[in-house]
Structure formats: C-alpha cells, structure tokens
Amino acid sequence: MRTFTEDEVVRYARHIILPQIGGEGQRKLLDASVLCIGAGGLGSPIAMYLAAAGVGKIGVVDFDRVDLTNLQRQLLHGTSDVGRSKVESAADTLRELNPGIEVVPHDLVLSSDNAFDVLGPYDIVIDGSDNFPVRYLVNDATQMLGKPLVYGSIYQFEGQATVFLPDREAPCYRCLFPQPPPPGAVPNCAEAGVFGVLPGIVGCIQATEAIKLIVGVGEPLVGRLLIFDALMMDFQTVKIRRDPACPVCGDNPTVTELIDYEQFCGLAPGQAPPEAEHGVAVAAGESA
C-alpha cells in the first residue's frame, strides 16, 4: 500500500481528516488517472481541482492555442500564456498547483483514429469539449472501452452535467440525445457569448463527480441530468433512462466501432465543426 510523504500528509490534511475520504480515499486519488478532454472553460476548473485534490495522473487533451478571448473564463491560462499551446500552459498551471502529480499534455486533435490510444491509459474521462462531433466520439469510445464519462456542457447562462457509466443498466450520451442538432442550429460561444462563471460552476460539478467516483463515496450523478440556469439560479435534475434501442449501449448495438463523427453531425469530412471555438475539434487538418 502507498505511504504518504510528510508533504502529502500536510497537503491533503483537510481531505484525510474527512471520514468520507480519509487516508484510504486520498490514496485512491493519488493512484487514479483522469483524462480531461479540453483545456478551456470546463477543463480549467476540472483539471485544477483534480490537481489540487491529488489525482495522481491528469491528462489534458487540446490542440488549440491560448487566445485573449479565452481569459474571461479559462483560468488555466494567464495573460502571459496568450499564443502558447493550451496543454503546455495547462500543464504549467497544474504542476505549480501540485508538483506531486503527473501531468500529461496531449497536444492533438482527438479523432476516431487515435481516441482509443489516447483514452486507453486513463481510469476516468471527463468531457470538457466544445462541439458535438467530439462529444459523440468521446461517448462512444468510453462506452466501448468500458470507462466512466463525466459529461458537462454549457450554453450562454445554462449548463448540463451527468455521469455516464459503461454498465448495462446505465444510459449513455446517445440515450440522452440520440442525434445532434443540424449544423449551425446552436450558435457557438464566439457567436452567442458565454457567461464567464458558468463553466466554472459546471466544471466544478464535473470535478466533484470524478472525485466521488474515484473515492467511491456518495451517490453519483448517474441516470440523472443536472440542469443549471445561472440567470434564475435554478438547479433541476431530470431522469435519464437507458434506451434499450440505443445504437451504442442498447440491447443490440449497431455502432460497435468508432464512426465518422463529422458525417454523423452533418459536417463535410475535414470541415471544422461550427461549434469549435477552442479546444477539441474532431479529425486532423482543420484550422481552428
């Protein structure tokens, strides 16, 4: 069994003293590996809180560079990081928060060709991406790999979060939304704007759920979708049922390998998703 260093005992003292976490829970966190898809608005609080909590290995996937417009909400990055690779900027921030953990920057475009290789080494995947093709790709890949997926998504002042487990009883993202909206139907953050604090709240909920899954405490947000409205300060949970006819997690799956997610989302091959403003586009060759 892992023994804590003196520094770790002090650093994690406020966790270790909690009966629900304790030394055992903190060891689980230090032994855990989590992949964060996107180093943007959601990815910032997700990765930062997981690093602070002592999650032993944190991977961050992004292909983009830090832009001045990101800094209104993406706390992983500072003014001096503008123009830098997002994953390199993120890695510096996370290592400064906690030098005792391993941070793995994945400076790449997630695609059907590399998703299994990138996601494979991690225990849990957290979706902080910003477009539909990547969301369906990450859902399908985690279902096929048998990994939990902590989902979060935002629009202007509203957010959604839930946890998709790979078991037979639990729903997946396709059970929640069987089809993406037509391209262009939902404006992206650049077009529609986004309330800067919103991804902070939703990302913190995702980090909370990931930590609960690792420690094995509480009731996970499974089979329930949390809907948050910042303007009305309204939190609501609704049921998500597993669809027995789901093409990925249903009784007779018809999608058993990763597909062309741009085509699935109505985009021409190689075309950047209209939602991709930062972070994680699908397939190589786009300019974002």
Added chain:
Amino acid sequence: MTGVRVKLPTILRPRAGGEAAVDGTGSTLRDVLRDLESRYPGLTAGVVSDDGGLHRFVNVYVNDEDVRYTGALDTQLRDGDTVSILPAVAGG
C-alpha cells in the same frame, strides 16, 4: 382546464418576450405546445419537427420524466405540472 408551467431554455426566451418560464394550458403536451405557439409564434419550431414529432436533439420533461417514455406529444398533463424544454448544447 389544465394549467402548467413551461420552463424555457435561454435560446427560446427571445421568442417568449424574454421570459424564462411561461404558463400554458392543455391536457396533453401537444395541446400545451399548440397553446404556446398561438401566443408566441415560432416558439415551438425548435421543439416539434416538420413531421409533427419531437426533435431528437431537444428533450422535453414533464416534472423529471423524459416525455419520450411517457407518450411523447400525447403525454397527459396534470394541473401544476412543470414542463422543461432542454436542447442539446455542446459548449465547453
């Protein structure tokens, strides 16, 4: 007459005078959406498809139940129910 409260997502609020929630009447979801459409033209186009069904990228809940499992547009409503419209969004 069955009266329900309909919570609207931000993207639909401009079509309802900016309201976050509106009152509707009708004994089924279809009736309530018709009622809303008559008072807020264009409001339900993003919810109901041209063929008269529900879009598969917009979910509608009555209280905390997804109407896809309770009869879709034929879902029976009771006085005081809360209807929530939830579009798929992808921002992050």
